Amino acid sequence: MAVDDLNPLAANLGKIMIESIWNTFHRQLLNFILSKVQNKAHAEDILQDVFVKVMKSIESLEDEQKLQSWLYQICRYAIIDFYRNKDKNGQQVAQETLDALISEEENHEQQAQVSRCLIILINELPQNVSELLIDSEIEQLKQKDIAQKYNISLSATKSRILRGRDLLKKKLTNCCQFEFNENGPEANCANNCGCQ
Secondary structure (H helix, E strand, O other): OOHHHOOHHHHHHHHHHHHHHHHHHHHHHHHHHHHHHOOHHHHHHHHHHHHHHHHHHHHHOOOHHHHHHHHHHHHHHHHHHHHHHHHHOOOOOOHHHHHHHHHHHHHHHHHHHHHHHHHHHHHOOOHHHHHHHHHHHHOOOOHHHHHHHHOOOHHHHHHHHHHHHHHHHHHHHHHEEEEEEOOEEEEEEOOOOOOO
16 A cells, blocks of 8 residues: 555655655665666666655555665665666676675674664764764765855864764774774674674
């Protein structure tokens, strides 16, 4: 049953929820998709397809805490579909590309947990650095744009972001132990920071 099949109040709430998801995640998802397809027009088309799927299946999401992971899963499948369709149209796609996208699925839940934890820890920082860190690290805005958004100088923006990163690093090291291997960092988090 689609959101629109429910009573008008429920349909309106569903539209508000989709709009909120769009406002919160569309930049992150677009950057993720763009990193995989290397073409902005294709990435925007895929993102549009992703949000059509989100609108059709939002009620299947059982745990709000897994929203970000669920969105990235939909993105990965949409990217895989994009490459498979490209292959059917006579453009050869490396199997390694598809295999890499599929293997990302396995690591994504841990990454989503770390991302949720980072947001919690960033929000615990002083407001004058937390807002800038969210824009810089989560939303991936350019520092110049952040400076304009908060009407502060670029050097003050860089300084606050750097200070915020230092404070965040201290919080993270109190909460988690990081080990580095050939795949990058692996976190072994103790529930010292309340983010699990």
